[in-house]
Amino acid sequence: MNKKLLHKTSTVYLLFSVMLLIVSAPLFYYITERLYIEETDETLILHKNEFLKYSLPTLTTAEIQNWNKYNRNIKIERFNNSGKDTIFYKSYYDALDAETEPYRELNASILIDGNPYTYSARINLVETEDLMKSIAILFLVIISLLLVGLFAITKRLSINLWKPFNETLNQIEKFEIDKSDQPKFIETNIEEFNRLNKSIEKLIKKNTSIYHSQREFIENAAHELQTPLAVFQAKIDTLIQSSDFTQEQYKLLISLNDSVSRLNRLNKNLLLLSKMEYDIYNEKQTINLNEAIEKHFDFFTEQAKAKNLIIKTEMKEAVAIKSNPVLAEILISNLFLNAIRHNVNDGQVLVTLSNHSLTFSNTGQSQTLVANKLFNRFSKFNPSEQGNGLGLAIIKKIADLNNWKISYSFANNLHSFSLAF
């Protein structure tokens, strides 16, 4: 799965933060509570000490009832414990709120007028709970804010930091070696990105120059070959006029003649391919595809006769496209001839034209072709076939030049080449 770089760093941050939160929240709660209880206990002890120091010396048995009457939280009760100070939790029913509430209570034994009593002081813990809740919520809010802030800052920072990188990426994506516009990289103040840009620039420069010299070579080779080929052809034409050949010489002559005409075709097709790369056929016109197909229909029917093929057409009326007329014609011829060439005897060719696609289907070998290599130059499925291995490469190139999509499929014993425009 592809994720953005930022996404990856953020995920790590987020994971860490969440884990921290999960672990720290209960810990924080627990510690705060402990601290608070300790504080409460200290308060209780303080109150007791104050009581022992200031109230107890003057307190008499008769006043105990009054004391208890006016003090809700410090009571003097009948002696009921072992004499040691104890601090514990206890719940009391609060009539005011009609619920039981938790208290922290301290019991201590005291002597009033020589009689033992139990000193019982308590502190309500309800407020503590509220406080703790508030603290926890506050804590959560702060942490969340921190997280969101951190997230936003990282994001903004990353976008800014990676901006030159993304621009470089866009430039490279748009770059096409056969187009003349070179990518221009923007100077940044980040060393790594500058290094990246420089090395890509170097790479592109080198590749473009290699590409150009190669293209030039192909062009020159194909072009310069034409004249000697013409001479070759003419000499063979002359040679076959003399009638005194032996059988052996005759066979040689036949094969020479075949080779030279193949060479001619190959050369012309290579030239065509390199010309297309030179953008020679960039002038576009609106073309009626029906007419373009029907124009050479007789010719194709003638070609199909040798194999006794049936050509069927299903064409929608007046399908217009924008393309270079020469290329459109070459494209249709190549598709047609391809369908005829790789056909079987008594087979059929089906031409389907709709508003946005043109499909040539034909019977042929009863197995599917290797689709990914099909459109490469000189990739022949069957090496014994007569084709020069450039037909589909030319089709692909023309489709690419027009931004059309060419695809191959095999179904119901029909090989189909489909053009979507």
Place this chain on the structure above:
Amino acid sequence: MCELVINAKSAIDKISTYDYDCILLDLMLPDGNGFEILKELKRQNKTEGVIIISAKETLETRIEGLQLGADDYLTKPFHLSELLVRIQALIRRKNFKGNNVVAHNEIEINTLSKTVKVKGSKIDITKKEIDLLLYLIGNENRVLSKSAIAEHLSGDMADMLDNHDFVYAHIKNLKNKLKDAGCSDYIKTVYGLGYKWQNE
């Protein structure tokens, strides 16, 4: 008579001095463009037939050449037989001003009305077959390879052809039609290579 010059300067000298039936012109000359010669011919009001022979095959160059007054345009490489029939056709057009009949023994071909007569009676024949017939007769007694015939018949589409079986069908039809009309059998098969119009 056939004369050859190898540059534009001597070509212009020649055309200024003599009148020719037909000029074969290459476009890429060592000292200039072949179009210069076409312009010179026009300037001198010469009516020589010109066939351009060039490696340049773009539509623009073709159109430019024809607009400058060339009569035909042949791209390299080509078959000699093709050049021959084109020269014949050109000279025919020049000499007979478009109204022309090719006669060969008992066969008469009217290239304008696209009709063929054998021993005076018209036969039913397609345009393509007439084309083939003219090509064969024009190259009388020469062996024509199947590829040359295929290229002649299919014109611009020839570059893409790698199967010349359809030539056989055309030859067979033409042969049958001529035979039915009582014509002698001129078309000979040269095994493996092609065909030949043999005029005994």
